[in-house]
Amino acid sequence: MKSPVDLHIHSCLSPCADDDMTPWNIVGMAKLKGLAAVAVCDHNSARNLPAACKAGREYGVCVLPGIEVTSREDVHLLCYFETLSQAMDMGMRIEREQPHIKNKPELFGHQILVDEDDTFLGEAEHLLLAACNLSISDLAQAAWELGGVMVPAHINKGANSLLPVLGMLPENIALPTVEIFRTVPHRAAGKLCLHASDAHTLVDIREAEDACVLELQELTPAALIQVLRKGKGET
Numbered sequence: 001m002k003s004p005v006d007l008h009i010h011s012c013l014s015p016c017a018d019d020d021m022t023p024w025n026i027v028g029m030a031k032l033k034g035l036a037a038v039a040v041c042d043h044n045s046a047r048n049l050p051a052a053c054k055a056g057r058e059y060g061v062c063v064l065p066g067i068e069v070t071s072r073e074d075v076h077l078l079c080y081f082e083t084l085s086q087a088m089d090m091g092m093r094i095e096r097e098q099p100h101i102k103n104k105p106e107l108f109g110h111q112i113l114v115d116e117d118d119t120f121l122g123e124a125e126h127l128l129l130a131a132c133n134l135s136i137s138d139l140a141q142a143a144w145e146l147g148g149v150m151v152p153a154h155i156n157k158g159a160n161s162l163l164p165v166l167g168m169l170p171e172n173i174a175l176p177t178v179e180i181f182r183t184v185p186h187r188a189a190g191k192l193c194l195h196a197s198d199a200h201t202l203v204d205i206r207e208a209e210d211a212c213v214l215e216l217q218e219l220t221p222a223a224l225i226q227v228l229r230k231g232k233g234e235t
Helices: 023-032 049-059 085-096 135-144 160-168 221-230
Strands: 001-009 037-043 064-070 076-080 111-116 120-123 149-152 177-179 192-193 212-215
Touching: 001 023, 001 064, 001 076, 023 037, 023 049, 037 049, 037 076, 049 085, 064 160, 076 221, 085 135, 111 135, 135 149, 149 221, 192 221, 212 221
Parallel strands: 001 037, 037 064, 149 177, 177 192
Antiparallel strands: 001 212, 064 076, 076 149, 111 120
C-alpha cells in the first residue's frame, strides 16, 4: 500500500521544539493531516516515545519509534526501531555516552518530559543537543543489532549533516536509506531517499499530499523497518 509518512518530528523533549509539541498533539495533528505513519525523533533521547506510541494506538496512526542521535563526528543520525523497548534500550545507551552538561532553558529551550498520557513530568536536566561519544559506525551497528536501522539525517542540508561534515557517504558503513533535504537538489545513487518535515512546530508537520510516500506491505513499524533496511530506489 502507498502510505504518506513523516519520519522526522521533534517533540517538546527536544529543546529546539515548541513546548506544545507533545506526543499526543503530534500524533493527533498527523491524523488530521492524513498521514499514515510518523516517527517522533528527539535529540539523543527516547523518553517521550511511550506517549507517542500510546497516542498512535489511540488515533490509529502508525508510530515508528525513533531517536535523532548526534554522533561523535557531530553528525545527526536518525535511528529507527520496530519496538518501543528497542528504542528505549538505544536511548539509555546514548545517555550513558553523552556529557552531562546542564541545560540552560533560557538559552537552548525547554526539554519537557511527559508520561504516556501526555501529563507533564518535569524537564530533562542535561543538555540533549550535545554529541555522544559514539561514532557513525558505532551507531549504525548498534541500531542494526537491536533490529533497527540508522538513516543519516538531511545529508545535504548543512551543519550537522553527513555530506558537509565528511564530504562523502562512507563506503565502509551500510547505509541503505538516507534522508535528504528536499529543497536542495541531490541524488544518492542506489539509496532509498526519504524526505521529512524535521518539524519543530505542529504546523510544520507534513500534509499527506506533500509527504514522502512509501510502499508498505502493511502499516506497521515492522514493515517500515523492513523497507528502510532494504533501501534501494527513491521515493
